[in-house]
Amino acid sequence: MEMLPISPAAALDEAHPCFGCAIRLVAVCGVLNSDELAEFKRGGSDIERLAGETIFFEGDRATHVYNLTSGALRISKLLSDGRRQIAGFLFPGDFLGITMEDEHAFTAEAVVDSTLCQFPRARFDAFVDTHPQLERHLYAIAAHELAAARQQVVLLGRKTATEKVASFLLMLAKGPACRMPGGDEIFLPMSRSDIADYLGLRIETVSRELSALKADRLIQLTSTHSVRLVDRDRLHALAEG
Amino acid sequence: MEMLPISPAAALDEAHPCFGCAIRLVAVCGVLNSDELAEFKRGGSDIERLAGETIFFEGDRATHVYNLTSGALRISKLLSDGRRQIAGFLFPGDFLGITMEDEHAFTAEAVVDSTLCQFPRARFDAFVDTHPQLERHLYAIAAHELAAARQQVVLLGRKTATEKVASFLLMLAKGPACRMPGGDEIFLPMSRSDIADYLGLRIETVSRELSALKADRLIQLTSTHSVRLVDRDRLHALAEG
DNA sequence: CGAGCGATTGATCGCCATCAAAGTGGGTGG
């Protein structure tokens, strides 16, 4: 997910409800000025979810929209026999709730302890109606998510297990959310099971592919939840077939 | 793809450039009134593409947006070794060109002889800026495409070949574009190769699965490009695992 | 230190890909 074009937000007074919000500059609210932001924020509330807890289930009425402020989420869908597909991960600054349907088509859960900024959908829609730049921004967000979803379609439809895992690591490395302080190390907040269900594989296969990349000196497994990318060029070559 | 909520468009004078446009009521331009539509149309032009011809290639600069007026399109991506994934099909009324990038990420080609309404992107964007209801509509379109792409993610990541083919047939049956005059028959404008590349399968597998569904009396293959859905309930049961 | 869960590694299986060949149908030219 790339940085969206954002109009510069004004500095906020310390008393402003969004003062100190780590994601204000990249999130959907980043296009609002100080007064607009204050009005916007009054319509919402902060909520927390521990790792594994649910924001909403598929089939739930889509009563709210959300902005992820810290942590990580997964959006997933279950088939009747328990097979699960994860359609995406969300990181701080990401917007949750793009839909035109009454009911959510996917379940949203916290991958790790997370905090969100929550808004009733009706109020959010009304606010958007009066702020065209927000409407524009929402369209840009939807377009980005569409591009990401179609990339995942290519990955799932035509890539091998090795290519899938290499692509996944490079995708995380590209976004700012999973980069670790040092240079080439990335943080994997999600479990092997989450990775497998995102890539359309089983956990054993993910584990084997990671081990194989390690054996080939393309990566180092610095811990179960962190990976160092040793040779990005060869990783890219692998990822694109 | 479901019908979007459309404000009723006024009847058009016979001299109006969009008079007789078969898709005006469902397309992106459907939210415009007669005068707006005339202004909109002046910025665009009609183009034709024969079956197999390209609208744009992945990597091309995204200079235009399009509205499909007749025929069918596929949007696809090639891996370096020639593997192809089709990310979606477009039918009359569908909008082509949702992207925030300079370059198209996918190739768009005509599945059958097609006609499109073409607009320079800059002019289109300017027009959208002055017509908020159009912006809204674009957002709704993007949200729908996102939902469709994520459905395809689930299909590609977790469904079996049988489930994929059953889901595909039901998807086409749901949209109005492929329904044939009679009740349960649907028209498949695309080749087996297109179907295979959409479902992440090979053409032999698609053919075998269709034959198996026929043998099980769930469908009839009325011709290579048409299928009669005999037992939708069992088809649904198959499609959802 | 032991329990328990997630991750890794190993052995075997099955679905779908691949390789191969025959069938089908639409279009062209004789």
Add this chain to the structure above:
DNA sequence: CCACCCACTTTGATGGCGATCAATCGCTCG
């Protein structure tokens, strides 16, 4: 009008990648 051609589709035989079944490892927490 008919015969041929070529591309697409269907059907058949075999193989490989990733799933499944199974066992061990290793970390965290009580």
